Amino acid sequence: MTKTTSPFLRLQNEMTEFAKARDWEQFHNPKNLVMALSGEVGELAELFQWLTPEQAANFPADKKEALAHELADIQLYLLRIADKCHVNLEDACDKKLALNNEKYPVDKCYGRAVKYNEL
Structure with missing residues (x-):
């Protein structure tokens, strides 16, 4: 897969444009992004916190959208950190x-x- 067709690169570019449009680039340094990522991982953990292993393996359907949102937040922050750190x-x-x-x-x-x- 070439860099121009990479879904990672596409998302990184979209995140950059999103931040620029809101004048958030000034806040998006690696340290701040890692702190934000940590918060999102905490929100993901919260979704699983009191589930049994069986419940976690069969994640409740009524919470799947929340799960998808937290996973997306984590992925987007990872991509943003990688972009800012040139990885x-x-x-x-x-x-x-x-x-x-x-x-x-x-x-x-x-x-x-x-x-x-x-x-």
């Missing part, structure tokens, strides 16, 4: 997946929830 998030994700494949070989970690240094 190609799509490339970073590809590299991290490759690294995780090395750190967690199937034959050593299959069915085990342990950190790579405990395999």
Whole structure:
């Protein structure tokens, strides 16, 4: 996928235009964006806070839209932080997946929830 067709890049560009139109660029530094992201992650956690594991796995239909909004907020803040820090998030994700494949070989970690240094 080329950069010009990347959904990440499209969203980053839209977020930049959204912020510029509101004169919010002045507030969108990495520190402030990370703080905002932390708040959104807290709002996501709140949706799951008192659910049983079974309820969480079958998230209540009447709360799905709220879940989608929180996930979108988190994704958009991540993209904004990456943009401000000049990180190609799509490339970073590809590299991290490759690294995780090395750190967690199937034959050593299959069915085990342990950190790579405990395999």
